[in-house]
Amino acid sequence: MEKIISVKEWTLAIRLNHWAMALSIFILIVTGFYIATPFTITQGETVDKFFMGNVRFVHLLFGVFLVFLFIWRIYLAFFSRFHADWKDFLAFTNIKNFIHQIKFYLLITKEGPEYKTLYGPLQSLAYLGLLFMVFVICITGLILMGAGYHAGLTSVAYTILRPVENLLGGLATVRYIHHVFTWFFVLFIVVHIYMAFWYDFVLKKGTVSSMISGNVFKKVKE
């Protein structure tokens, strides 16, 4: 007789981090695209308007938020009390599983590979890529922020990052990289949401709800 049990997969910290990052990234993409190609507000007096200023405030606020969320996520990966998952990010090194996973995604095989890590081989690569994207967007963002604000932690970060700015070839290049990486985030989100639903549909483990409840379902034999 088979029985379905609920197994804990995501710790509370990881779930909080996930949704806080999701919210931040969503807001950052929307405000970011406004800053890149703003529309003009023609009505009213200049003194009464501060739309770009407000949008930039929200963008910077959630940008700094993302920096700290990134640091928190890296901390969790190495020092989480429950499951420090840094090794799971290296699941892609298992070539056999990697190929098997691709076959599974291309619907050649009906069963995916067995792995004990938190992430599958392709997932681990995607999430490593995501962390790299967050890292790059945070660094370039801090440079762009520090160029205009000369006080507090921002100026400390900018003093450290100024050589990086010069190395990349000035603020214009930094700004361009920031813009290009925004598109990577858009593409990631589209694929990530689809894959979560796809897993939910194919494996029927409750993947989508697991990022809220923290639990997935497993079939066990009694």
Add this chain to the structure above:
Amino acid sequence: MAKGNNSDYKKMIDKHYKDLMKHCQSHMEQVEKTLPEPRENLHELLKERGITRRDFVKWTSAMTAALMLPPIFKPMVAKAAENFSRIPVVWLHFAECTGCTEALLRSSYPNVDDILLETISLEYHETLMAASGYQAKECLDKALRDFSGKFICVIEGAIPMGLDGKYLTIGPKGKTGLEIAKEVTSKAAATICIGSCSAFGGIQAANPNPTDAVSIKKAIGIPTVNIAGCPPNVVNFTGTLLHYIMFGGLPAQDGLGRPIWAYGKRIHDYCERRPHYDASEYVNEWGDAGALKGWCLYKVGCKGPYTYANCGRVRFNEGISWPIMAGHGCIGCTEPAFWDTMAPLEKPLPDKSFNNREATVDNIGIALTGITALGIAAHATATALRHKDEDQATKQEVKHHE
């Protein structure tokens, strides 16, 4: 420094400036003793040109403030201006358009800066000197002999490194720019790079850079002060020279060798159109209603947010105007490789196209997102067909349980 210790802070600052003043005074005495007499009497020259004493004092105030010094240094700035023509200068031209010389020496209403530059003790300047050929070469050799280790070398133009530097040969002996630059800078007290060409390579170093032109710093590997700009502001050059006369050293520089007093803040930070930026008031195309109202030029390609320079504060042509005031966006000419990184100059940065084709990063991004969405739709359909039997099995199981 804590706010409660305001008096301590003030004392510290006072002491700092007093020390600086002492250093300045002793250095000026040194200058007056060791360097040759001023070629021209500045005050007589100013009188000749119709610049009153009052104008001169006003200029010293402005210059002292521009150099970020407190008002007690005003007399020292005036004294440095009087001694301006004591410093021997060797001015070299390499791969460039001579636009910097033109911009610095030609103006319809010469102000104190321009007159100062006329008094400059130019031992060698290819554009201005009467000598040519072997005579010119002799002038340079004599300057190097007479003022070895004392003169300031001002360099205008990049150095082409291709073909062993033979893209640029100067003078009767056909020496390459690289050889001349090495010879002269090795004997100079300091090297000032004027203009974006000598500072960062400039237009000849822009993609595809056929002559492999590089900046002076890269070509010879010596530290240089970079008065960046295309052309740079005359104030930034005279200010740096004044600083050298006053303190015997070059001003503090940022990571790219630009003096912080002039290149410490962005155009965007001091732009007079900045309130329109924050208020979402943009010029959408040249000559539209926004342009008439003087709105922000961000959407017609202003590169002010990415450019460190003081154009908005000191302006050009005796403070008459500057590019953004005149209605065109900043093109970012004080930044390295600006011809490449700031392109397209009259469109926002994300409108840069790839490999001279039409597509911008936004076009590509939208296309990729669309392709991904189509792929997802196809994959979802295929999955539904492929895993159909499992789905039916689950349904049967549910029925079975009921």
